[in-house]
Amino acid sequence: MTDAVQLLVGTRKGAWILKSDAARQAWRVQGPMFLGQIINHFRADPRDPKVMLMAASTGHLGPTILRSTDGGGTWTEAKAPPAFPKGDKLGRAVNHSFWLEPGHASEPGVWWAGTSPPGLFRSADGGDSWESIAGLNEHPMVAQWLPPDGGTPDGSILNQVVVDPRDARHMYLATCSAGVLETHDQGQTWAPLNKNVRCDFLPDPYPEFGQDSHYIALAPSNPDRLWQQNHCGIYRLDRPGDTWARIGEAMPREIGDIGFTIVPHPKCAETAYVFPMDGTEVWPRVSPGGRPAVYRTTDAGQSWTRQDRGFPAEQGWFTVKRQAMCGDGHDPFGLYLGTTGGEIWMSGDEGESFRQIAAHLPEIYSVVAAPL
Amino acid sequence: MVRVLIPSQLSSYTAGATRVEAAGASVDAVLRDLDRQFPGLRFRVVDEQDRVRKHMRLFVGQDETRSVARPLAEGDELLIPGRSAAVRSSARAPP
Numbered sequence: 285m286t287d288a289v290q291l292l293v294g295t296r297k298g299a300w301i302l303k304s305d306a307a308r309q310a311w312r313v314q315g316p317m318f319l320g321q322i323i324n325h326f327r328a329d330p331r332d333p334k335v336m337l338m339a340a341s342t343g344h345l346g347p348t349i350l351r352s353t354d355g356g357g358t359w360t361e362a363k364a365p366p367a368f369p370k371g372d373k374l375g376r377a378v379n380h381s382f383w384l385e386p387g388h389a390s391e392p393g394v395w396w397a398g399t400s401p402p403g404l405f406r407s408a409d410g411g412d413s414w415e416s417i418a419g420l421n422e423h424p425m426v427a428q429w430l431p432p433d434g435g436t437p438d439g440s441i442l443n444q445v446v447v448d449p450r451d452a453r454h455m456y457l458a459t460c461s462a463g464v465l466e467t468h469d470q471g472q473t474w475a476p477l478n479k480n481v482r483c484d485f486l487p488d489p490y491p492e493f494g495q496d497s498h499y500i501a502l503a504p505s506n507p508d509r510l511w512q513q514n515h516c517g518i519y520r521l522d523r524p525g526d527t528w529a530r531i532g533e534a535m536p537r538e539i540g541d542i543g544f545t546i547v548p549h550p551k552c553a554e555t556a557y558v559f560p561m562d563g564t565e566v567w568p569r570v571s572p573g574g575r576p577a578v579y580r581t582t583d584a585g586q587s588w589t590r591q592d593r594g595f596p597a598e599q600g601w602f603t604v605k606r607q608a609m610c611g612d613g614h615d616p617f618g619l620y621l622g623t624t625g626g627e628i629w630m631s632g633d634e635g636e637s638f639r640q641i642a643a644h645l646p647e648i649y650s651v652v653a654a655p656l
Numbered sequence: 657m658v659r660v661l662i663p664s665q666l667s668s669y670t671a672g673a674t675r676v677e678a679a680g681a682s683v684d685a686v687l688r689d690l691d692r693q694f695p696g697l698r699f700r701v702v703d704e705q706d707r708v709r710k711h712m713r714l715f716v717g718q719d720e721t722r723s724v725a726r727p728l729a730e731g732d733e734l735l736i737p738g739r740s741a742a743v744r745s746s747a748r749a750p751p
Contacts, residue, residue, distance in 0.1 A: 344709070345665055346703060348699070362696075365699060368705075369704075370705060372705065377703035377705050377707065
């Protein structure tokens with residue numbers, strides 16, 4: 285088996301694929317595909333890697349889902365992209381799909397999508413047609429949990445769908461206005477899971493819901509361990525517990541624990557990586573001090589180590605968005621991040637050093653590693 | 657039949673054609689006929705609540721409409737210019 289990797293890159297202006305050699309040293313950049321289209325997420329199906337989906341829209345046109353069944357060689361448009369039911373009582377219409385998630389390994393062809401305004405959709409035919417999940421989209425609390433006009437300056441978003449690899453019925457959502465939501469019946473019923481997650485921007489700093497959960501990840505080697513990069517800090521939760529611990533308190537005070545994403549190590553459940561950004565004053569959301577760095581914990585968040593070798597030592601104002609940092613699952617672990625300045629950086633040594641492997645791309649929204 | 661002018665943003669659906677024809681007695685009916693001919697086109701112009709998308713514009717001849725219920729008559733011309741698209745009505749085309 286080769287260790288070659290392909291990176292599926294979604295940008296503000298189209299999609300690209302970067303392909304490595306077996307040593308992950310040399311990279312070829314292929315593209316653009318769908319130049320000018322906004323590609324919020326671009327993923328391959330781990331159950332059938334020739335199947336790929338993109339969440340696409342433009343500044344003018346409505347959203348769609350693009351599908352390939354030959355590894356990105358040819359593409360067709362979904363027959364029925366995610367859409368709220370006609371006559372929706374909140375008047376919602378999908379502005380764009382933000383997150384695409386392959387379903388459980390036991391359910392080939394199933395995909396999930398999170399949208400803006402926030403909505404959850406499911407496909408049972410490999411992304412060709414999508415159904416609205418009434419258990420969430422018509423939940424009695426939906427107007428409070430997921431108001432269509434609430435959320436972030438980029439719009440109100442259902443940020444992420446996570447499926448428990450041990451149980452297709454157990455799922456988590458990361459949302460911008462209800463924090464984390466959990467279901468044990470594949471979306472029929474939901475409950476907030478936000479205990480002890482701070483919410484600096486509401487009168488009650490620890491509400492039942494209202495948090496802005498930027499990103500959550502299950503540790504692959506222990507899916508009972510959840511990592512979260514929240515708008516207000518870095519957290520860890522060990523199930524069946526329901527109270528998050530703010531592990532970002534151990535970050536250096538001058539760096540803080542604000543960011544968009546968190547990447548767990550594929551084999552070590554004690555290890556995870558974050559890319560901190562400046563959350564002071566008006567929240568510039570760039571590398572603190574103009575000195576980009578990844579921070580790694582190897583003790584479940586009790587301490588963090590700065591990893592900046594290879595990054596600019598000064599005047600490096602990186603922003604890395606929610607879907608734009610990932611790992612490849614190889615040994616040693618490869619770590620990748622894409623910036624809003626159109627650069628892609630990688631580490632082939634578990635974060636000890638980084639190097640730039642692409643530049644001059646449009647604003648990067650997502651970077652996903654897949655086997656080649 | 658209604659003549660329909662297609663903007664560059666949607667020409668991938670019409671195999672590059674910028675002028676097509678569709679049948680229907682309203683904007684909605686014409687868009688649905690267009691979608692039968694060019695699957696997927698309608699949803700990129702009109703959302704699932706039948707609202708013209710925020711940055712799309714529809715003109716019947718010289719008159720802009722935001723309602724898909726707008727009646728159309730035989731020989732009308734429907735323009736679908738995206739705000740940044742260059743689509744010229746045949747009625748306004750230079751000689």
